[in-house]
Amino acid sequence: MKSKSQNTYQEVIARCWSDYVSKTPSAEAIHDLLADRGEHIVNDHIAFRTFNHPKTRISVLEKPFLEAGYKARGTYHFEAKKLVAQHYEHPDADAPKIFISELLLEEFSPELNHVISEIVEPLEEEEVVAFPSRPWQNVSFETYRSLLAESEYAAWMYVFGFCANHFTILVNELKGIKSLEEMDEFLKSQGFEFNISGGEIKGTPAELLEQSSILADKMEVDFVEGKREIPSCYYEFARRYADADGKLFQGFIAKSADKIFESTDVR
Numbered sequence: 001m002k003s004k005s006q007n008t009y010q011e012v013i014a015r016c017w018s019d020y021v022s023k024t025p026s027a028e029a030i031h032d033l034l035a036d037r038g039e040h041i042v043n044d045h046i047a048f049r050t051f052n053h054p055k056t057r058i059s060v061l062e063k064p065f066l067e068a069g070y071k072a073r074g075t076y077h078f079e080a081k082k083l084v085a086q087h088y089e090h091p092d093a094d095a096p097k098i099f100i101s102e103l104l105l106e107e108f109s110p111e112l113n114h115v116i117s118e119i120v121e122p123l124e125e126e127e128v129v130a131f132p133s134r135p136w137q138n139v140s141f142e143t144y145r146s147l148l149a150e151s152e153y154a155a156w157m158y159v160f161g162f163c164a165n166h167f168t169i170l171v172n173e174l175k176g177i178k179s180l181e182e183m184d185e186f187l188k189s190q191g192f193e194f195n196i197s198g199g200e201i202k203g204t205p206a207e208l209l210e211q212s213s214i215l216a217d218k219m220e221v222d223f224v225e226g227k228r229e230i231p232s233c234y235y236e237f238a239r240r241y242a243d244a245d246g247k248l249f250q251g252f253i254a255k256s257a258d259k260i261f262e263s264t265d266v267r
Contacts, residue, residue: 046096048099048165049101050102108151108154133162134162169236180210187214195212195260202253
C-alpha cells in the first residue's frame, strides 16, 4: 500500500522544517545568525523517531523517503536506550540524509506497551507517513510522566509524534567557521546551551565524524490537564572527515548518536 503523498523530498523536508522551527525557535535564530554572517547553510541530516509497532515501525516511516528516491544505508543499535535505527541517502548530493530510529517495545513494561498500542492501533498508514504529524489527539500529562519514568524517548514520541526531532548543520560547508569547536563557542557566546552528555563534542576526527547539539527548546504543550512546558526539539552540528579513499564519511557513530538523543531529555 502506497501513501497518498508522492511528494518530492524537497516538499517533505520543507513541511518538516516549517513544523520544526515552530517547535524550535532556537534553530531559526541560529539559522538567521549564520545567514547574517553570509553563510550558506547545508543540512547534513534530519532525524525522526518512532516505535517498532507494526503500524509505525521504520519500514512504514521510510516509505515516503524511498518513494522520493532515498536508499537505505547504515543500520545502528543502541542497546542502553533500547533502539535501532537506519539512515538513508539520496542520489541528489544536495539532499540531507534521513535518520529514523525506533523504540524496541518488547524491551519495556506491559504498561508502556499498553499506552503505545492504544494510540497507534487505530492509525491508518496515511496518517503515519503524513510528515509531520501526531495522528492521536488529547495527550495526558499524567501519561507523559508515566512514560518518562521508563523512557524519555517514548514520552517525547507520545507528545510530538512523527516530526523531525532535529535538523543538522554541516559545519564543513560554512565559510567563516572552520571547526565544531569554533561553531560551539560562537553559539555559546550568543547564549545557547549545549548538550554536554558524553562531552560537548561527540566523536573524533579519527572516527570521521564529530557532532554537537544545543539542548532542546522548551515548548508549552496543551495536555488534557492543562498547559505544561516540556523539551521539544534541538539543532545539531556535524563535522565530517574524509576516509582513506578521500571520500567524506557519510555514516553515523552509534556511541555518539546515543548521547545526542539526550538533547531532548527532561532536565
